[in-house]
Amino acid sequence: MNLNKENSELPQPQILKLDDDFSLVKRFIDGDESTFRLLVQRHKETVRNIIYLTLGDSDAVDDIAQEVFITVYKNLKNFRFESLFTTWLYRITVNKCKDYLRKKNVRKIFVPIKEASGELRNDSITEKNDISKIVMKAISKLPQKLKVPLLLKDIEGFSYQEIAETMECEIGTVKSRIFRAREGLKKILQPIEAELME
Template structure:
């Protein structure tokens, strides 16, 4: 079972629960931002029955004064933003709050979006940067709890395949993977240096291409490949060490 499958299983129920509340929180949180900006949210200037087919259409409509277009963007992307926050932060409550804050930031800064790139890629970048800030503040509050990986390594050109659980626990059958194992993998992922965790989440969990991952992280595609190789290696090492400790405890 791949890291992507494990992470999806681990967070899907929280995504469903969060999504069901989405229409309530976005109106409250984004509405607050709108009032600060002197805007009215939720009233579309598009003809009744008209539909925007792409994110770009919705962005253009919003910037032209259609505040209802933003609600459509939120509904379209809220699950993915929450899922990304959850995997980067490891806490349902923090992920809910972070997702809300991300959309408020997007609301206030959508005029900075450049249509040369996809809206979803830009949204990933906003989400990642926000999660980085939250994670840094959390680490400062919990000094000593974070296990950091030395980032000083050469950029090699090696490639590696997505992490498979069989790499870390070869004696366990895939169809017998337990909730405990899922939790262990998520814990070790959270303890990784943010540099490695971000690359794993974007490539192996979210399934972004190398190019889109590079754009989301503002790095070169070659850097994505080398970081991904190192990140997978670090996570395997952590899982192997954990499995060894558990075996020794008997």
């Protein structure tokens, strides 16, 4: 009896899952800032890819990714464990991309307008790489709110739920936007559809 009582009073061993984002975040909040490095290592590539997919070019990827993690570092102690860490992280990422694009669009006003967009007629397909370029170019012409959910789904393999949380919208909206993105892409690629759909 006494033995059992003593046992029950003993502190229960804590099972720490090192691969669990929550446990890493908790340790960070408790003062072990070295866990932040582990979080970065786990998620940096996804973050970079989200940025890459969102922006459509790789020039600013690392700069924005840096900003993302700096924001995370600054705010991690206020993390409330109400959503997944990744959801929070990707939301910050997408918002940083939006900020970047907004600034870029403002800058664009002062840049001479280049050739009209959407002209795929003259493009000829010679190699497989060219198809990729054309598709990517076509995707880049989609509006951000359609393009991002589409790529998060088709490239990153996010679920609609994850996309909805990241984009801070309803799942139905995500479903609709992804469909509209695919439809839009089909329209953009229509001039060369015969070649693409072979």
